[in-house]
Amino acid sequence: MEKYDVAIIGGGSAGLAALKQLSNLGKQAVLLEAGNKIGSKNVSGGILYSKRPKKGHVHNVEDVYGDIFLSEAPFERKITKYILHSTSKDKVYSIDLTAAHEYESNFGYSVLMNKLNGWFAEQAAESAQRFGGGIISGVRVNSIEWDEKNDRTIIRTDELEEFEVKAIIAADGVNSEVAQISGARPKFTPEQLYQGVKVVVKLPEDVINTRFNLIPDEGIAHLFAGDITLNHIGGGFLYTNKDTLSIGAVYHFDSLLANPTEPYTLVNSLLKNPMISEFIKDEVPTRGKIDKNLPQEEQIRNRFAITKLIKSWRELREAYLSQKGKNDLLKSGKYQSVDEIKEQLDSIHNQLTQKYDVSFVTDYVEVEYSAKLVPDGKRCRMLKPYNKNILFIGDAAGRGVFVGPRIEGLNIGIDDAFRAAEAVARALDKNNFDPNYLGEYYATSVDESPYTRDMKQIDKDYLKIFLDATKDIPSDIISTRYGAVLKLMSSDTFRSVAVKFANILGYERLLPMVESEDTYVKVPIEIAKRLGKTIQPTYTPSIPSIADRVAKLNFNDDNNSHIKVTNPQSEFLKKIITLCPTKCYSLENQQVMLQHEGCIECGTCSQETDWKHPRGEKGVVYQYG
Amino acid sequence: MSDLNVAIVIKLEPDFSEGNVSYNPDGTLNRAETKNTLGPHSAIAAHAAFYSKVMYDAKISIGTMGPPIADSSLQMAQRICDAEELHLYSDRIFAGADTLATAEVLKTGIEKMQGKIDIVFAGHRASDGETGQTGPQTAWKLGFTFLGNVIDYKVDLKERTVIAKRMVSLQGFNDIVEEIEAPLPVFISVDPAYKANFNTVLQRLSLEKYKKEAKIRSDNYKHYLKVFNAQQLGVDLKFVGLLGSPTIVYKVERIPKGKATRQAEILDGSNQEDLRKAVAKMKEALSAMVIK
DSSP states (O other): OEEEEEEEEOOSHHHHHHHHHHHHTTOOEEEEESSSSTTTTOOOOOEEEEEOOSSSOOOOHHHHHOTHHHHHOOOOEEEEEEEEEEEETTEEEEEEOHHHHHTTEEEEEEOOHHHHHHHHHHHHHHHHHTTTOEEEESOOEEEEEEETTTTEEEEEESSSOOEEEEEEEEOOOTTOHHHHHHTSSOOOOGGGEEEEEEEEEEOOHHHHHHHTTOOTTEEEEEEEEEGGGTTOSEEEEEEEOSSEEEEEEEEEHHHHHHSOOOHHHHHHHHHHSHHHHHHHOEEEEEOOOOOTTSOHHHHHHHHHHHHHHHHHHHHHHHHHTSHHHHHHHHHTTSOSSHHHHHHHHHHHHHHHHHHHOOEEEEEOEEEEEEEEEEEOHHHHOOSSOEETTEEEOGGGGTOOEEETTEEEOHHHHHHHHHHHHHHHHHHHHHTOOOTTTHHHHHHHHHHHSHHHHHHHSOOHHHHHHHHHHTTTSOGGGSOHHHHHHHHHHTSHHHHHHHHHHHHHHOHHHHHHHHSSHIIIIIHHHHHHHHHOEEOOOSSOOOOOOHHHHHHHSEEEOOSSOSEEESOTTOHHHHHHHHHOTTOOEEEETTEEEEOOTTOOOOOTTGGGEEEOOOSTTOEEEOSOO | OOSOEEEEEOOEEEOOSTTTOOBOTTSSBOTTTSOEEEOHHHHHHHHHHHHHHHHHOOEEEEEEESOGGGHHHHHHHHHHHOOSEEEEEOOGGGTTOOHHHHHHHHHHHHHTSSSOOSEEEEOSOOTTTOOOOHHHHHHHHHTOEEEEEEEEEEEETTTTEEEEEEEEEETTEEEEEEEEEEESSEEEEEOTTOOOOOOSHHHHHHHHHHHHHHHHHHHTGGGGEEEEOHHHHTOOGGGSTTTTOOOOOOOOOOOOOOOOOSOOOOOOTTOHHHHHHHHHHHHHHHHHSOOO
C-alpha cells in the first residue's frame, strides 16, 4: 500500500492553504479534491481579507503564499468603499461603513473562487511536488479506517486504490463528510447556518469604473437590508469584480424555514431593486424571430451566423471597454488604433441590426447562479476542532465571523490552515499523532486566534465605528427600545461598560436581539422611508427563470444520486421543496420526491437526507464561483 | 534514455461548433472564416499517448501534415501529452493528397523521429474526411501491426509487447471487448470511447507533474518544432501530394435524406390533453419492453 505523510481532504481556499503551508514547512501532503478541477465546486461572496488585529496575531493569505500573492494572484478589485443601504421600494438610504471595512485590515479584495483557487492550486502544487506530494482532483473520499492494531490510517476513495497516511486535515466544507465519517461532530443545524445565493453579472470593466465611480482595480462593496429581505433575517450584497458583479442574498436558515421563500425569489428581489437594477444594466443583443419560411438549412446557417457575430461583438466590446483588452488588441497588430476597434465594433453592431434583425436593448447579463450554506461561527464553530488524527479547518470546522456588516470566512479558513499545518508539522517531527499531542495543540492554537475571540465577544471598538457611521440617523426613527440603547451606546463610557457586561453575560444570549427582524427588516425600511432618496428605474430587468439558470450551469451528470431521501414524509423536506435553490424537490402523493439532476450541492437539504458529495468529477462545475 | 518511444499522428480540422463555424451561401464550408482546431479524434489519440508517458515515462513525438498554420494543432496536442518533439510536414507539393499520399508523408516522417518508434497513435477518423484510412495505410507502409478501435492498453516493457482492449462487433453484437497481445512495434487507432485510468496516488501525482510540464512546453512549442518540406523529408515525389493520390473525386453529392420508416404524430406541449396522450404512448412503449 502506498504511504504518505498527510492527506488534505477538500481543495477549497482553506485546504489549498494547508497544502501550501505544509510544503513551506517541508512536509509531504496529498490534497484530494472531488471536483474535476480545483475551484469547480467553490462558491464565495466574496471578499478575501488580510487582517492585523490589535491583540494577537492572525495568519494571512500573503503569509502563506508570499508577496507574490499581491503581485500575481488573480483577485478582482481592492475594495476601498463599503456602503450599507436601507431599502424600501424605490427609496434607498446609504450609510458609509468604509471605516468598519478598514478596521484592523490590511486589505480586502473581491474574489471569484474558481479563478483564485486555480491560482492557489498552482502555487501549492508546485511547492508540494518538491516533497513528493501534490493535488489530485476528481477523487471523493468515502471512508477512513483507523487500523489501531497496526497504528495506521487508511483512506479509501471511489476512484483510487487505498493508501495510508499519518494525519488528515479535513477541509471539505460546511457539509463535511469527514466530520460525519469520523463522528467528529453532528451535522450543523438550521440555527447555525446561513443560506447564500448568488448571481454573477457580466459588465464591461470600463462601465463598472464609470458607473461605480472607481479608479481601475479599485472596487466597492454594497450591502442591503430592508424590504429586499422579504422579511427574512439577513441581507443582500453587491461586490464589484474586474468585469463582473457578484450579487447575492444571505439569510439565516432558521428564518427561511420559519417562512419559506424560494432562494431565487430572494436574489430576484435584489435584482429588482431600482438601485441594483440600475447598477447592472447593459446593452444586450436580442435575437429577432427566425423566418420559418426559409428552408431549414438556411435557418440553421442564419442562426450560426448570428451566434458567431454576437460572440465576436461581445468579445470585441469586452476588450474595447477594458484598458488591458484594448492594449492587447493594439499590441497584437490586429488594429492600428482605438478608433479602428470602435469602427469594427460598430460595423458588427450594424450588421447584426440590419442584416439579422438583432436588436440591442437595455437589460442585464447574468452568467452564473450559485448557492452555498455558510456556517455561523458564533453558533457552530467546533469547540474541539479535531478527532483522532484529523484536524478540521475553515467551513468544515464551522468557522466564520459574521457580525452585522462584518462578513469574513475565507481569511479565517486560511488562518486555520496555517495553524493546522504547524500542528501537523510538529507531530510529524516527533512522529506523534496522538490527539493529546496533535489535536490539542491545534485546538489551543485556534482558540488563541483573534478570529475565535471575534466569534465569542463583541468588539467595542468595532461597535463604536459602526455607531459613529450611523449617528446621523435620528434615534426616534428606531423603536423606543433600540433608540434608547443606541443613544446610550454612543457614550464611550457607557459602551465600554455595556459591552463588558454583555460579554460576561454571554454573547450568544444577545444574538437573538441583535439579529432580529427589527434590525434587518423593520428599522432599515423605516430609515429608507423617512430619509431615503428615490431612485427611478429606467427599465425592468428580464430575470431568467430558475430552469434557465440551471440550464446555463455545467454539470457532469451522474446517474446515481448523491442524496437519498430517507423520510419522504418529513416536514423539514416539505419546506425544502421551496428552499432548494434549484428546485430539485417536489411533492407527489404527499411524498417528497427528489430529482438530483440540477443539484448544485449546497447542502440545504442535508439535515434530513442521506447527503454525500457526488462521486469524483461528478456534479456541478462552476465557472466563476 | 526512455524504454519506450511513441508517436502520434494528428490533424488540424475545422471547428464545427456553433459560434466558430461559417458556411458559404451555397451551404459549403467557408474555410477562411471558420476557425481551425486540433481534431477531436486526434486529441483522443494524444490522451492515449500521454498514458504511456505517465505510466512508462515514454518519449513522445507528434507529426502532422498540413499548411504552416497546422503548427497550432501540434501545440494543442503537446498541451495534452507533453511531447518532446513536434514534426510539421509542410510543402505545397503535399497539397491535394488523399489518404494514401498522406500516409506516405507520415510514414517517412515517423521514420525520422527521435528514437525508434514503438507505438504510433492515431485518431479514429477525421471530422472533415471521415474515411478512417490514413491510420491503417500508414501502419501498412511502416510495416507495423495495426490495432484498431483500441479502448485501453498496457505495455509490457520486458517482453516488448502491448496488450490492448479493442471494441469490436461480432456476429451482430456491438460493444464486444476483445483483448489482444501484439509485439512492438504497433500502430494503434484509438476508439472515441478510450479513457485512461490512473488509479493510484502515485500515478495521479505523476500525471499532474507531466500535465504541468506539458503546459510549460506547449507555451514554448516552437522550441520543440521541426518543419520539413518535401526535400528535407526526403520523400519520393511520385508518392505524395496530388501526384501520389490514386483517389479521384469526380462528384460530391448531398447525402439523400433517408425515408422515415416510423410515423410521427405532432402533439402540442402546452395542451394538457396532448400531454396525456404522450404519457399514455410512453407507458405503452415501456410496457412493451421486456427487461431481462
